[in-house]
Amino acid sequence: MPAQPYEFDNSGLPPIPPYVPGKPTSLDIDWADLRELDLSLLDSPDPEVVKRLVKTTAQAIREDGFLFVKNYGMTLEQVHRQFALGKYCFDNMTEEEKVRLEWDPSLGHYQGYKPRSGWGKARLSVDDIEGMNYYAPQFADHNLVPKCMHPFMEEIAHFVDYASTSINRRLLCLLSRVLELPDDYIYDHVQSKGDVIGEGYLRHALYHPQHGEGNGVRLYGHTDYGTTTMLWSVPVSALMVLSRDNKWRYVKYNPGALLINLGEVLEVLSAGHFKATLHRVVLPPDDQLEAERLSLILFQAVKSDLTLQPIEEAPLIQREGEVLAGTVFPAYKALMEAGLKVSLP
Ligand SMILES: O=C(O)CCC(=O)C(=O)O
Numbered sequence: 001m002p003a004q005p006y007e008f009d010n011s012g013l014p015p016i017p018p019y020v021p022g023k024p025t026s027l028d029i030d031w032a033d034l035r036e037l038d039l040s041l042l043d044s045p046d047p048e049v050v051k052r053l054v055k056t057t058a059q060a061i062r063e064d065g066f067l068f069v070k071n072y073g074m075t076l077e078q079v080h081r082q083f084a085l086g087k088y089c090f091d092n093m094t095e096e097e098k099v100r101l102e103w104d105p106s107l108g109h110y111q112g113y114k115p116r117s118g119w120g121k122a123r124l125s126v127d128d129i130e131g132m133n134y135y136a137p138q139f140a141d142h143n144l145v146p147k148c149m150h151p152f153m154e155e156i157a158h159f160v161d162y163a164s165t166s167i168n169r170r171l172l173c174l175l176s177r178v179l180e181l182p183d184d185y186i187y188d189h190v191q192s193k194g195d196v197i198g199e200g201y202l203r204h205a206l207y208h209p210q211h212g213e214g215n216g217v218r219l220y221g222h223t224d225y226g227t228t229t230m231l232w233s234v235p236v237s238a239l240m241v242l243s244r245d246n247k248w249r250y251v252k253y254n255p256g257a258l259l260i261n262l263g264e265v266l267e268v269l270s271a272g273h274f275k276a277t278l279h280r281v282v283l284p285p286d287d288q289l290e291a292e293r294l295s296l297i298l299f300q301a302v303k304s305d306l307t308l309q310p311i312e313e314a315p316l317i318q319r320e321g322e323v324l325a326g327t328v329f330p331a332y333k334a335l336m337e338a339g340l341k342v343s344l345p
């Protein structure tokens with residue numbers, strides 16, 4: 001059955017200001033050369049078209065670990081609506097709620113509000129990044145979210161559910177096909193599901209312009225750890241990926257597109273055929289230094305009881321063996337060989 005487009009009737013909800021994307025940079029900077037997949041081609045009746053799509057996916061995830069996805073079932077207007085909801089929260093939650101709902105990373109998750117004053121209660125370093133993270137319990141208990149968002153939680157849940165059960169499921173189908181496994185292999189065996197977002201979470205983040213000191217890095221180089229990270233493309237260019245030639249390059253704004261990157265677990269499960277790529281957030285180019293950067297991210301998680309080991313039955317792995325070109329799988333192997341227990345974060 002072909003994928004259904006995203007639909008939600010929000011006409012009865014309180015009005016909120018629309019999201020108007022800022023101007024993209026006009027400076028000529030070093031862009032990452034990322035591939036773009038047309039996800040609607042997965043439904044093509046022509047097997048050659050689908051084969052090409054799987055091949056492009058295979059190249060992108062092996063070489064870049066990042067790729068753009070277009071035609072995944074949402075219009076630009078529907079995507080902008082989600083950004084508008086994110087911004088509305090930061091503009092309307094109360095100071096009391098910022099304190100009451102503050103996250104506590106020492107609990108092992110990032111649920112709730114992240115203040116501009118940095119990580120953890122110790123307030124050691126001001127990073128000027130505000131965040132609001134939504135986990136499964138917040139969709140069930142609205143006391144865990146700011147009051148201004150109560151009328152919109154059903155809409156946000158609907159969006160997250162579509163992104164998870166339709167978009168991410170189709171992406172994982174492509175990844176399963178690359179490994180030559182049944183379509184829903186990764187979705188069924190690896191992906192955390194249910195309760196809107198499983199064990200993953202939705203993040204709205206607001207990067208305020210940064211003045212004064214700082215070394216220009218706003219989020220240090222890291223790899224994400226789940227299955228896929230779904231980032232909706234934003235006009236302020238601050239995200240950089242570490243390219244194959246070991247150079248940091250900016251990711252270009254691609255209106256309406258979804259930027260996907262793969263987490264560490266998939267690098268291990270694929271025996272290195274998939275790459276979890278290092279990325280970081282830095283200051284944008286000079287003509288965007290004063291711009292606020294709003295980001296909308298869905299971190300798709302892995303089932304918490306998953307055994308972290310390569311999927312040996314995957315025909316691709318059986319035929320071609322391991323790939324040790326990345327950073328995560330070689331580190332995993334070294335730990336295994338040293339007899340250490342490797343667990344999920
Ligand atoms: O804001 C972004 O564009 C990326 C943030 C990121 O990489 C992360 O939170 O893991």
Ligand SMILES: [Fe+2]
Nearest residue numbers: 222223224279
């Ligand atoms: Fe990340």
